[in-house]
Amino acid sequence: MALSQAATSEPEEASPRTRQRMQVGGPVGSGGRRESCRPGEKRLLGAGGTAEGSAPAGKRLRPEPGPPTPAPASPPAPGSPEENGRDGAWDAESDGSDAGTEAPADGHSQLSAYERKRLKNITENAKFFAALKLHESAARLHQIATKRQSHVTKRAKPKKAEDETVRRRSMRLQRVEPSGIPVAEVAAQLGAEEYPQVPAGPLPMVPEGETENSKLSEELLTTWMRISEMKAEDPAEHTCDMKRYQDSLSSMVLSPENVKKVVKYRVCSMAIHPSQSLLFVAAGDKTGQVGLWNVSCTSDEGAHVFVPHSSSVTCMKFSPCNPAHLLSLSTESLRCGDVSRAVFDEICRSEDLSSFDFLEDNACSALVGFWHGDVAVVDRRTPGTSWELSADIGFKRTRTVHVHPVNKQYFLAAGSVDVCVYDIRYLKSSGNRPVSSLVGHTKSVASAYFSPVTGSRVVSVCADDKLRVYDTSSLSPTVRALSTIRHNNNTGRWLTRFQAVWDPRREDCFVVGSLARPRQVELFRDTGELLHAFSSPDCLGSVCSINVLHPTKNILVGGNSSGRLHVFKEE
Template sequence: SRKDVENSAVECTSVSITNPGGHAGLSSYELERLENIRQNQAFLSSINLFQTAIEKGVTVRKSLRLQSLTLPPKPGERQLYRLVKPPGPLLMKPVNMEDEAKLPSQLLELFSELDLKEYCSALKNMTKTENRVAKVLKKRLVTAAFHPCTSSLLMATGNTLGNVALWKLDSDWGNDGVLRFEPHALAVACIAFSRAHPTHLLSLSRDGSLRCMDVQKAVFDDVYDSEEQLRTFDFLSHDCTSLVVGHFNGKVAIVDRRTPGNSHESIHSLKYTHSLLCVSVHPLQKQYFAVAENKYVNIYDSRYLKKKKKSKTVSRLHGYSLSIHSAYFSPRTGNRVLTSCNDGYIRIYDTSAVTKKAPLLTSIKHKMQTASYKIKVSAVWDPKREDCFVVGSTPKPHSVKVFHESGKLLHSFVDRDNVTSELYVTALHPTRNALLGGNGSGQLHVFSD
């Protein structure tokens, strides 16, 4: 062993030192061999060979398997490497164009051409018959909506007297399949079915009340009461329990239906103290909501609303000189905002990125004024699509027009025999091919396939 060799070297060295003149009984050859050993040991000691060997010691091998480490490839095996791009969305940047160059505008049109042709074909198949019109309420209709059920067409509407009506097409309910209720004292300004609870219909009135028609319990629950006039509301959460309610004086209230009572969680002043006409919540990023504030359309973040000071906007839609009737996020992604203004233009803005100033994509000239100055025409999205919307047309023959976001007119719904007044209240079914239009005499007209 290494230790024995080292000891032997020490012994040989000591012998040479103690007997410098030689050893009795040893031949000259033995003496020469001992001298060589001594010199070799002296050389090895001078380079610290034995000390280095002792310090290095024996390496302890550890199991890679017990350390949860990957075994190296066996000798002779080829290790394969796979090149991949980073995970997540990648921007569509053509490698043969400049860095700042945008995709050709015709590209999306070509990709959507077949889809639009099928959509236009479905619109042409939507017709109106004599039994698809009913006098649902007295006086002027203000708002209307489709229930999402698909087995039958069920609609709800509200009028200027505070009445709410349900109409099931081709039924024998009440008169002409209509059920009428009186839950409010003043005009119903906004109604909407709960997407999370199909038996709930929420209605908001200018008398300061927001109620929920619960068909299962057969009551109109009191959701929110205010001494101020209310103008509009939208669902602030996916389960429809949280609401943002717009007051006519320009304030918004956050209401949670799970909280006992009929008050708000908080109330906030917006940047401008003008009358508030419409609120629309982003369909995916529920913290954002758009507000039509007189001559302004602003986007706010509900997480940063102020209670004592005026709340700051996160984005603004520019280009208005007169009051704006409505502003709605596109129903699927929220990448667009559709606005209707008294200046006679429908505008579409790009809100795919929340920036200080949302870019204007399209302006469409359209007559917004009706025979009565109190009645405003508003464009509304088709909930089945991201790029098409409908709007009532006031010039004769009265019709409802369908536009693409590019400004292209896709279809006009006309019934010269039965539609003799403006259909300024419009809505589309969320899944079926069906359109409703309401007028100033309390009638609903339905076009469907």
């Protein structure tokens, strides 16, 4: 009974290793069904744990030899007892390799259904990827990438079109001179024209582009000679109180006819003839030109240009005892323009000259400063172009020198960060010590000058954006600033550096250029008070870095970076 129940019921599922497969066509069991085992397989166990007609439990069974079961004539229908093994207990995971089924036509008769299905999926996937042609695309992309890398070259920057619209920029950013000429063209022009190598020795006083017997040049020189024969008045006689002085400043205006281009390029120095009969101005530019302008002449022939130097004219002065002499200094020489002989004499020839001043009222001797820091004494009465004495004052750079207006033995030197007073009587070749040091400067000093009448004040212009006034009435070893004025002195490379110069008629007022807008020239008091700003919205649109005041009249002349002079005077 137990064996019958075991034969009619489904067997318990065994592990993959011990699971036994059932096959149709074996001996008939107790349940009336024929059971058999394939060769090498165990029989189905009964209730007693042994297969019918087999060895006792625990013994290894040998497969019984017998004839193989013939295959059916046609494949069984799906779901039929033949398909499922007649007893309905065919294992779904069977490999289908029994002798009662037909071998697959693909040659994988020794594989299970799972493995055949897996191979089928692999084949279908391979066909799908082959249809996408991924390998061909990858090979093509690799070939293109390799080809590009082999021909990689640095791409040149495209040049801007000449007619490309650009935003508005200043002349400094466009590297264009204030005259409107590009810097490259200016350099080429300067190399060929504006920087001619002026020969040593005397030069005839002939305007540029004119002949020696030109009528225009003769008229100019005649006018210069005539006004130099007149004696100038003493400036002290015109000193007035502050209220009247301010009123006179307000009466000075700039008109269009008093603006003129006198030299070709940037103005680096100026001088006003002391004549009271007419206004005669001299200006030197950065290329060595010296322009003379008769402002009182209303015609276009009022200005003439001479070329006595090969480089920038940094200092100019009319002789205090003989205004027919105009002394001008450039880097390579100090010359005297003598209108009586119509010649530019050479007084001193050297390198790195920076500035000069007269040591005596008769202007026979002069003190010269060098860019490399030394100073020298030059005597015009001595033959030759060498100096009498050269002294190292300990400066790295000497930009300006100025002699005390009363005590001529003292002179003021302004250098990199130093402003000192020296006694010329004790100068020696080296080891010189200053009589007094004007302290407080933190950057390079552009200029320093004594006040014109007594020399009791000194005004300096420093790159730390400050103007300083010192009390030099008593020359103590160290002098601190009496007043400090904040002032924008950042002129850069396109403008001549500011120089604060005293009004020749006063001890307490000085004039200096300005970067403020609207463009103006400022006049300060020694206390730091701004007394007046010279401006003209219609006629003054540029920075006047170099300015000079007439010694006896209410006249101010300012020069800009394009070679133009602006004359403020009473109407």
